[in-house]
Amino acid sequence: MMREKRIMNKCLTLFLTFFRIGIFTFGGGYAMIGIIEDICVERKKWISHEDMMNITVIAESTPGPIAINCATFVGYKQAGVMGAVVATFGVVLPSFVLIFLISKYLVHFMDMPVVSGAFQGIKAGVGIIIVNAAINMIKKMKDKKKKIPQVIIWCSFGIMLVVNIFSWNVSTISLMLTAAVVGLGIFLIKEADKGGKGR
Amino acid sequence: MMYLELFFAFFKVSCFAFGGAYGAIPLIREMVLSHGWLNDESLTYMIAVSESTPGPIMVNLATYIGSEKGGFWGAVIATVGVILPAYLIVLLITALMKNFIKNKYVQAILQGVKPCVTGIILATGVFMVVKNCLCIDGIWELDIRAVGITVALAGCMVILKKVRKKNISPITIILISALLGIVLY
Numbered sequence: 001m002m003r004e005k006r007i008m009n010k011c012l013t014l015f016l017t018f019f020r021i022g023i024f025t026f027g028g029g030y031a032m033i034g035i036i037e038d039i040c041v042e043r044k045k046w047i048s049h050e051d052m053m054n055i056t057v058i059a060e061s062t063p064g065p066i067a068i069n070c071a072t073f074v075g076y077k078q079a080g081v082m083g084a085v086v087a088t089f090g091v092v093l094p095s096f097v098l099i100f101l102i103s104k105y106l107v108h109f110m111d112m113p114v115v116s117g118a119f120q121g122i123k124a125g126v127g128i129i130i131v132n133a134a135i136n137m138i139k140k141m142k143d144k145k146k147k148i149p150q151v152i153i154w155c156s157f158g159i160m161l162v163v164n165i166f167s168w169n170v171s172t173i174s175l176m177l178t179a180a181v182v183g184l185g186i187f188l189i190k191e192a193d194k195g196g197k198g199r
Numbered sequence: 200m201m202y203l204e205l206f207f208a209f210f211k212v213s214c215f216a217f218g219g220a221y222g223a224i225p226l227i228r229e230m231v232l233s234h235g236w237l238n239d240e241s242l243t244y245m246i247a248v249s250e251s252t253p254g255p256i257m258v259n260l261a262t263y264i265g266s267e268k269g270g271f272w273g274a275v276i277a278t279v280g281v282i283l284p285a286y287l288i289v290l291l292i293t294a295l296m297k298n299f300i301k302n303k304y305v306q307a308i309l310q311g312v313k314p315c316v317t318g319i320i321l322a323t324g325v326f327m328v329v330k331n332c333l334c335i336d337g338i339w340e341l342d343i344r345a346v347g348i349t350v351a352l353a354g355c356m357v358i359l360k361k362v363r364k365k366n367i368s369p370i371t372i373i374l375i376s377a378l379l380g381i382v383l384y
Contacts, residue, residue: 024370025253027327030320032255035369042366053313054300058292060316064213064285065255072289081290088286092278095254096262100274102248103266110247114381119251121380122373123331124348129369130324132356137317149314156318157325164326172319176312183311184304 010079011086017044018071018090025091026119027126029059029066034133036070047077049140056137061176067091148186152179201269202276208234209261209280216257223257227264236268257281344383348376 017039025032033056040046047055051073059069068088075087102109109115141149156175163170208230216223224246231237237245245267249259258281265277292299299305332346333339352372359365 020370023253024373025255026373027250028256030323031369033320038366038368038370043368054296054309055289056320057309057312057316058289060319061312062285062288062292063216064288065216065257065281067255068258068282068285069289072286073293076290076293084286084290088282092254092258092282095252095259096274096278098252098254099249099259099262100266100271102252103263103274110244110251113384115251117381117384118377119380120345120384121348121376121378122251123376124328124345124380125352125372125376127324127328127331128349128352128356128376129372130320131328132324132369134317134321134324137320141314141317149310152311152314153318153321156315157322158318160319160322161326164322175319176315179311179315180308181311183308187304187307187310 007079007082011083014075014078014083015086015090018075018087019093021071022067022091022094025067026122027130029070030130030133031126032067032070033059034129034136036074037133037136040074047074051077053137060172152182202272204234205265205269205273205277206280209265209277210283213257213281213284224260227257227260231264236264348379348383351379352376 021032021035021039025035033052037049037052041049041052055070055073058073059066062069068091071087071091072084075083075085077083079086106112138153156179159170159175160172162168212223212226212230215226228239228242231242232239245260245263246256249256249263252259258278261277261281262274266274269276300309328349332342332349334342352375355375356367356372359367
């Protein structure tokens with residue numbers, strides 16, 4: 001009985017938290033990574049920064065909306081499959097209700113001056129949140145002295161920036177696959193080195 | 200039948216949408232146009248609405264298109280279709296992850312991919328900030344109001360961090376930026 005009650009409470013908290021996250025997530029998944037890091041790692045301490053980094057990689061390398069991947073992951077970690085359902089439901093509900101109302105009753109939604117003004121402002125805010133999330137990730141890297149991760153960060157940064165500026169059709173997946181090969185390659189070289197010295 | 204079609208169409212799109220909504224929009228466009236569900240103009244409007252309302256863009260688009268084609272239940276079914284693949288994949292990976300993550304080859308791969316993702320996110324954010332300040336309706340032109348909002352927000356954040364050792368929550372940033380936008384635009 002006690003255990004069931006605890007899980008119920010946890011699910012309720014999860015739902016309310018992700019409902020709030022759902023309300024304030026503009027501009028796609030990267031901004032959500034910043035918000036989830038702030039709430040679930042810094043404030044509530046539900047998951048570690050390391051977990052957050054892993055789920056970011058998983059969300060980026062699996063299909064589907066990043067927000068859904070993150071909500072499912074945190075929910076599952078907190079309260080199993082039930083928690084995953086509740087968190088995912090919570091993160092989707094605000095926008096579902098809003099979009100449904102817009103499609104039925106607010107045909108001229110985008111022409112409302114308050115909406116377009118607010119959105120112009122929010123665009124600036126979202127950019128800052130994403131930059132801030134990335135800076136936090138760099139700051140919290142475990143082995144700052146190692147050169148290779150730094151090189152990979154700034155190479156990917158440069159490539160992505162050029163791709164964005166010229167709107168080239170390069171998917172992030174191909175970039176990540178390259179990085180995966182580099183990571184594996186370096187590991188294998190190191191292993192071979194150790195093996196060589198060992199003999 | 201409409202419901203089934205909606206479900207499978209969005210399920211399929213979601214299975215192939217890597218790296219967030221911007222990769223998915225062309226897929227959704229192609230799917231919607233090939234089914235003859237909407238014309239190009241109303242789809243473009245829906246994409247704009249989905250971008251300027253909270254929530255994942257792909258999910259918003261699914262809700263919107265579903266609601267237009269099949270009312271409330273159409274919206275529910277399209278939304279579930281777009282969520283389900285991501286949900287199931289993460290559940291599967293998380294359930295297996297404990298051992299999976301510890302594997303030394305997986306670790307080696309992650310050593311490469313983690314900094315790469317960090318770089319991608321940084322580039323996306325920087326590009327967003329710059330584009331927002333220098334681009335009005337697709338033309339390269341300095342947007343003074345956007346620069347003002349950006350500098351004000353970034354300034355607030357840095358000062359609070361240095362002086363009071365406190366982080367402003369992203370939610371507060373969204374609220375302030377929306378207010379500034381309403382006042383200035």
